[in-house]
Amino acid sequence: MHLLVCGGTGCRASASDSIIEKFKTEIAAKGLENDVQVILTGCFGFCEKGPIVKVLPDNTFYTQVKPEDVAEIVAEHVIKGRKVNRLLYIDPTNQEKISDAKHMGFYRKQIRIALRNCGVINPENVDEYIARDGYHAIGKVLKEYTPAQTIDIIKKSGLRGRGGGGFPTGLKWEIASKNAADQKYVVCNADEGDPGAFMDRSVLEGDPHSVLEAMAICGYCIGATQGVIYIRAEYPLAITRLKIAIKQAREYGLLGKDIMGSGFDFDITLRYGAGAFVCGEETSLIHSMEGLRGEPTNKPPFPAESGYLGKPTNVNNVETFASVPVIILKGADWFSSIGTEKSKGTKVFALAGKINNVGLIEVPMGTTLREVIFEIGGGIKNGKKFKAAQTGGPSGGCLTEKHLDTPIDFDNLIAAGSMMGSGGMIVMDEDDCMVSIAKFFLEFTVEESCGKCAPCRIGNKRLYEILERITNGEGTMEELERLRNLSLVIKDTSLCGLGQTSPNPVLSTMDNFYNEYLAHVNDKKCPAGQCKSLMKYVVEPEACVGCTACARNCPVNAISGERKKPHLIDTAICIKCGACIEKCKFNAISIK
Amino acid sequence: MAKIKSLDDLRVMKESFQSKINLREKGENPGSHVQIKVAMATCGIASGAKTVMEFMMEELEKRGIESVVTQTGCMGYCYAEPTIEVKLPGQEPVVFGYVDTKKADEIIEKYIKNGELVEGIIPMNYETIDN
Ligand SMILES: Cc1cc2nc3c(=O)[nH]c(=O)nc-3n(C[C@H](O)[C@H](O)[C@H](O)COP(=O)(O)O)c2cc1C
Numbered sequence: 001m002h003l004l005v006c007g008g009t010g011c012r013a014s015a016s017d018s019i020i021e022k023f024k025t026e027i028a029a030k031g032l033e034n035d036v037q038v039i040l041t042g043c044f045g046f047c048e049k050g051p052i053v054k055v056l057p058d059n060t061f062y063t064q065v066k067p068e069d070v071a072e073i074v075a076e077h078v079i080k081g082r083k084v085n086r087l088l089y090i091d092p093t094n095q096e097k098i099s100d101a102k103h104m105g106f107y108r109k110q111i112r113i114a115l116r117n118c119g120v121i122n123p124e125n126v127d128e129y130i131a132r133d134g135y136h137a138i139g140k141v142l143k144e145y146t147p148a149q150t151i152d153i154i155k156k157s158g159l160r161g162r163g164g165g166g167f168p169t170g171l172k173w174e175i176a177s178k179n180a181a182d183q184k185y186v187v188c189n190a191d192e193g194d195p196g197a198f199m200d201r202s203v204l205e206g207d208p209h210s211v212l213e214a215m216a217i218c219g220y221c222i223g224a225t226q227g228v229i230y231i232r233a234e235y236p237l238a239i240t241r242l243k244i245a246i247k248q249a250r251e252y253g254l255l256g257k258d259i260m261g262s263g264f265d266f267d268i269t270l271r272y273g274a275g276a277f278v279c280g281e282e283t284s285l286i287h288s289m290e291g292l293r294g295e296p297t298n299k300p301p302f303p304a305e306s307g308y309l310g311k312p313t314n315v316n317n318v319e320t321f322a323s324v325p326v327i328i329l330k331g332a333d334w335f336s337s338i339g340t341e342k343s344k345g346t347k348v349f350a351l352a353g354k355i356n357n358v359g360l361i362e363v364p365m366g367t368t369l370r371e372v373i374f375e376i377g378g379g380i381k382n383g384k385k386f387k388a389a390q391t392g393g394p395s396g397g398c399l400t401e402k403h404l405d406t407p408i409d410f411d412n413l414i415a416a417g418s419m420m421g422s423g424g425m426i427v428m429d430e431d432d433c434m435v436s437i438a439k440f441f442l443e444f445t446v447e448e449s450c451g452k453c454a455p456c457r458i459g460n461k462r463l464y465e466i467l468e469r470i471t472n473g474e475g476t477m478e479e480l481e482r483l484r485n486l487s488l489v490i491k492d493t494s495l496c497g498l499g500q501t502s503p504n505p506v507l508s509t510m511d512n513f514y515n516e517y518l519a520h521v522n523d524k525k526c527p528a529g530q531c532k533s534l535m536k537y538v539v540e541p542e543a544c545v546g547c548t549a550c551a552r553n554c555p556v557n558a559i560s561g562e563r564k565k566p567h568l569i570d571t572a573i574c575i576k577c578g579a580c581i582e583k584c585k586f587n588a589i590s591i592k
Numbered sequence: 593m594a595k596i597k598s599l600d601d602l603r604v605m606k607e608s609f610q611s612k613i614n615l616r617e618k619g620e621n622p623g624s625h626v627q628i629k630v631a632m633a634t635c636g637i638a639s640g641a642k643t644v645m646e647f648m649m650e651e652l653e654k655r656g657i658e659s660v661v662t663q664t665g666c667m668g669y670c671y672a673e674p675t676i677e678v679k680l681p682g683q684e685p686v687v688f689g690y691v692d693t694k695k696a697d698e699i700i701e702k703y704i705k706n707g708e709l710v711e712g713i714i715p716m717n718y719e720t721i722d723n
Pocket residue numbers: 160161162163164165166167169189190191192193194277278279280281282283315316317318320321422496497498
């Protein structure tokens with residue numbers, strides 16, 4: 001018998017260490033060491049109900065176990081084989097107690113659709129993909145459906161683009177299918193430029209065939225025989241796996257001429273991007289593919305009318321494509337049964353920042369931020385307080401405490417002043433300065449602006465400069481006003497999506513954390529203690545014993561004072577490196 | 593490689609791949625193996641998954657354990673890389689996190705040889721749709 005005790009950070013915080021100890025002593029006392037093993041595990045993704053204890057082989061799942069409960073579990077369950085009823089998980093839908101974790105699949109907040117094969121199959125072996133129904137969707141479509149019927153399935157499923165905008169995929173395909181041309185193209189956008197995002201990379205590395213298969217389905221629907229995957233050159237492993245996948249698919253005749261005897265031809269090539277953020281925007285992406293500068297152009301014309309080489313082109317994101325084959329096989333109704341009214345299916349997020357379980361998750365649309373952060377994500381690192389989560393990367397905004405219970409979907413995020421984006425989610429805690437966060441994203445935008453239009457090229461630079469002055473303690477109230485007005489102008493007048501969304505981090509932090517801006521401007525203070533220029537290191541004379549540790553470690557000799565007498569920091573010399581705080585054993589140095 | 597000429601062809605192939613996998617997994621036949629999957633996405637490799645994979649292959653062979661070690665994509669537990677999944681014949685797969693060669697050695701000696709679990713298990717916290 002095995003007793004699995006959760007040793008994830010969330011459960012640790014609520015005493016799982018002492019639970020383990022108790023189990024060990026209790027089991028030793030009963031002389032059962034050889035029969036029962038106590039094992040510490042990682043997070044179950046269920047931290048709100050922690051500490052968790054799971055018993056194997058019978059799969060019993062105990063929640064909110066306290067050290068006092070251990071004796072009973074051992075006496076009843078381990079020895080007599082009787083489950084401790086009061087600790088069993090209660091199904092929130094019908095209040096029934098669930099005794100077998102196998103029957104509580106629903107407790108798992110995550111459903112993997114786009115990631116269904118990631119971590120399951122060997123991505124370099126097409127046979128394993130086929131064993132999990134790979135290429136059955138394209139086979140079925142070619143044999144049983146007309147392009148129009150296939151488009152109809154995608155439309156009915158409610159699938160919306162996962163690349164950021166959330167445009168209905170079926171509709172996009174339909175438009176491209178109706179534009180007559182001698183050649184059309186299917187393009188997969190694998191540029192993934194958001195800082196902190198790695199969803200698309202993971203799909204391509206873990207399940208490249210599903211994207212190839214979906215592109216072929218799209219080609220059949222819109223009448224294209226050629227697909228191109230635009231992928232950033234910084235993704236060497238994904239590129240290698242794609243190349244292997246394309247080769248294997250060709251060898252089996254799943255790409256190429258007359259696929260599965262249907263008369264339909266489709267093949268895929270790769271194009272490498274140099275990693276400019278703006279090249280993820282579809283018109284820039286197309287120009288870059290054509291060998292031109294990666295600069296956007298006005299829409300219309302949309303790519304569906306005139307895209308790659310002037311031909312109708314359908315651009316979709318990696319994750320959008322990865323969802324397509326399952327929709328064909330399991331049906332539109334199945335897919336649309338998951339998610340919210342207007343956002344169907346699941347969304348992959350890359351959790352990053354101050355969160356315990358940094359990683360890749362896939363949740364049904366409509367999952368709340370609280371579930372994502374405090375259950376699946378295991379909560380905030382080091383027991384700190386949650387402050388905000390940035391979705392949509394540099395184009396998005398922050399969600400705060402008041403949004404914790406908002407179901408995450410395309411429309412709710414926009415209503416909350418953010419956006420879905422491609423799925424990066426950066427979590428911030430009480431130590432993060434929101435003005436600095438806005439500055440961080442603006443710095444990225446200034447760097448990545450292609451420079452074609454003035455509002456974005458010049459405006460964002462000005463925004464950045466204002467933010468820099470504010471974080472330096474040089475900001476004024478007029479500048480705060482200007483920050484907002486300029487942001488609105490940039491949004492309204494920029495040519496492409498990059499400029500149109502780049503002020504969002506500024507506006508959203510101003511909306512949600514205006515007091516923090518005020519503190520920087522009026523009080524010349526950074527409440528989170530992040531803005532170096534606004535920090536002052538001081539020695540508290542009462543606490544200082546004059547050990548000289550700080551003075552000896554100051555790299556610029558800013559600290560003076562005699563042995564055994566309170567020391568003094570010369571703020572004019574201090575470079576705010578923080579070395580003295582670390583060295584002081586008496587907590588006599590603080591940041592003011 | 594033979595071309596797949598129709599959907600029926602493909603279905604036949606799927607059946608044969610799947611029954612191979614099933615045999616291996618159910619552990620009903622004498623040639624049943626221990627199956628190990630190493631998460632080899634960028635995150636895993638960056639934390640040393642390659643070394644672990646090579647170690648596993650060499651050591652299992654040296655220690656005479658019938659096994660299949662394969663690579664797979666990201667299991668999602670990037671905070672606990674490298675991660676590996678071990679499936680003993682006839683049993684549910686178990687995922688281990690933070691696997692270095694020392695941990696890998698422990699997993700072979702304790703779990704694979706004797707069925708004793710070792711610390712560092714990452715409970716599966718998602719449902720993967722099957723097709
Ligand atoms: C500045 C900017 C960057 C973008 N970067 C990406 C990206 O990296 N990947 C992506 O799929 N879409 C990106 N998009 C969205 C694409 O323009 C396009 O809408 C998307 O690829 C369409 O696919 P979907 O309908 O499947 O989402 C970006 C848009 C903008 C304005």
